[in-house]
Amino acid sequence: MARKLKIGITCYPTLGGSGVVATELGKLLAEKGHEIHFITHSIPFRLGKFHKNIFFHEVEVNDYYVFRYPPYDLSLASKMAQVAKMQNLDILHVHYAVPHAVCAFLAKQMLNNGMKTVTTLHGTDITVLAQDESLKDLIRLAIHQSDAVTAVSQDLIRETRQLLDITTPIELTYNFVDKRIYYPRDVxxxxxxxxxxxxxxxxxxxxxxxxxxxxxxxxxxxxxxxxxxxxxxxxxxxxxxxxxxxxxxxxxxxxxxxxxxxxxxxxxxxxxxxxxxxxxxxxxxxxxxxxxxxxxxxxxxxxxxxxxxxxxxxxxxxxxxxxxxxxxxxxxxxxxxxxxxxxxxxxxxxxxxxxDFCNDRITYEYESIYYKVLGLESEIEPLSADICLS
Missing domain, CATH: 3.40.50.2000 (Glycogen Phosphorylase B;)
Known part of the structure; x- marks a missing residue:
């Protein structure tokens, strides 16, 4: 039986596709016995009711008067490091390169304990932010310093490579829907x-x-x-x-x-x-x-x-x-x-x-990525041919 992991997840918790996918992924991973820690500025709106194995850690921003703008990024990086240390996280999975992957890199530097980071690119962090020359080097750093990088489409992988001129491996992991929720309703x-x-x-x-x-x-x-x-x-x-x-x-x-x-x-x-x-x-x-x-x-x-x-x-x-x-x-x-x-x-x-886009298949793909970056390939169980038919 595969070892259960302690996984930190950071996303934009309000409305938006990336936040929805990150939250639903966390819920599915928790159902499989993994311990999930959401590290965000507010409770993800799709999290809903109580879930076993899911914990929420709120990022509070320091409003010290010398700061013209509250330094959310620094507060987030500090909170990531704090939670990772207290909860002994195996993986920090961040959704969006800027600012989340950059914050994860800072947290990893603070800890220096071998914690791994996985970054998922969702689109705007590349299609909009990477067009800004002042942010390109920062986004490139965030991607290079991640232990694994995924993207939600082949087109996004292509655009990432084209805009940032990088050769870092990027794994295709499509978005998904939970078949228990998304089906034709009688309306x-x-x-x-x-x-x-x-x-x-x-x-x-x-x-x-x-x-x-x-x-x-x-x-x-x-x-x-x-x-x-x-x-x-x-x-x-x-x-x-x-x-x-x-x-x-x-x-x-x-x-x-x-x-x-x-x-x-x-x-x-x-x-x-x-x-x-x-x-x-x-x-x-x-x-x-x-x-x-x-x-x-x-x-x-x-x-x-x-x-x-x-x-x-x-x-x-x-x-x-x-x-x-x-x-x-x-x-x-x-x-x-x-x-x-x-x-x-x-x-x-x-x-x-x-x-092709069922929750069981995509959850398995993310689990496999986690085990690989942790050097636990032997923990990856074969994918059942009928995994999406159950």
């Missing part, structure tokens, strides 16, 4: 609160940043609803929200669009949709598309970043060039008009999510 009664029986439901979920191109979502919907009775559900909040509200009003679509704000039970909400709209201009993976896929909802989106690694064009959704709202609208209409085709896509979505 027939709930659906009546949002749409008439003859109406289709299109959905977009994001943090409403410019990179998500929510304006394109509205344009796609405007074209679709001219030909098919439909409603658009917008889930989430962010800086573009007011601009989008104005556009919807200017187009006279206010009676066709519902703003649902932030939602925690995403699987229930996604199950309402007939299609998900994801026309992003940058998307290192596209976790929301995977969550939709697991619930049997095809994606109409762009071929940006890692989305093509997740959404199989013509099988689990349709992908178009960034900004090609005409093509995206046509693809949405194709699916919404043909019930047999939609059912075929729905079945393919569920199958792909369960087989």
């Amino acid at each position: 027939s009664t709930l659906r009546n609160d949002y749409a008439a029986p003859n109406e289709k439901i299109l959905m977009h979920i994001s943090n409403f940043r410019p990179v998500k191109r929510v304006s394109d979502v509205v344009d796609i919907f405007a074209k679709v609803q001219k030909q098919i009775p439909s409603k658009l559900l917008l889930v989430g909040e962010g800086p573009e929200l007011t601009k989008i509200q104005c556009k919807i009003n200017n187009l006279g679509l206010e009676d066709k669009v519902l703003f649902l704000g932030k939602q925690e039970d995403v699987a229930q909400i996604i199950s309402l949709a007939d299609v998900l709209l994801l026309p992003s201009e940058k998307e290192s993976f596209g976790l929301v598309a995977l969550e939709a896929m697991a619930c049997g909802v095809p994606t109409i989106g762009s071929n940006a970043g890692g989305i093509p690694e997740l959404v199989t064009h013509g099988e689990t959704g349709f992908l178009s060039p960034i900004g090609d709202v005409d093509s995206m609208a046509d693809n949405a209409l194709l699916l919404l008009r043909d019930e047999n085709l939609h059912e075929k896509f729905k079945a393919a979505c569920i199958k792909r999510a369960q087989e």
Whole structure:
């Protein structure tokens, strides 16, 4: 039986794909008997109720008057070292290179006790921050000093190597969904609160940043609803929200669009949709598309970043060039008009999510990485062929 590990996890605990994945991973590892210590500035929002083997350590920032800006990074590094020493951690797994991997490097230097660090790149730390020349050397240092580095898509690995000119090994470890949570829900009664029986439901979920191109979502919907009775559900909040509200009003679509704000039970909400709209201009993976896929909802989106690694064009959704709202609208209409085709896509979505991106497979991959960096390869048990079918 494999030795159980003591693992520290640091992530952004608020809304965001990286925080969701890190938190869900911690919960799954705890279920397998590992001891998990979250080291963050607040309790991860997906952590929820009490979990055996999970502990939370709050990072408190020193607000000493000489500091113009509270030094969160230094406080985090100090807390990482403190928790690692007190709890005798085997691994510190950080999500995002800046600042978390840099803080882990500082903590490891303070301890000098052989603790290992694993860094997972999620996207913005590379696609945005690594574009800044003043941060490149810092990000490069964080990656070089990690004992293992993973990334959530091949496209992100490619971009990391291209932007930072590094040869450090980076292991592909896709994001995942917990199949016990993400599956098609029976929302027939709930659906009546949002749409008439003859109406289709299109959905977009994001943090409403410019990179998500929510304006394109509205344009796609405007074209679709001219030909098919439909409603658009917008889930989430962010800086573009007011601009989008104005556009919807200017187009006279206010009676066709519902703003649902932030939602925690995403699987229930996604199950309402007939299609998900994801026309992003940058998307290192596209976790929301995977969550939709697991619930049997095809994606109409762009071929940006890692989305093509997740959404199989013509099988689990349709992908178009960034900004090609005409093509995206046509693809949405194709699916919404043909019930047999939609059912075929729905079945393919569920199958792909369960087989290729299931929680059991990805948790096993992370465990294997932990054991390797600790020199415990003999602890790695063979991967069962039917691990995702149980």
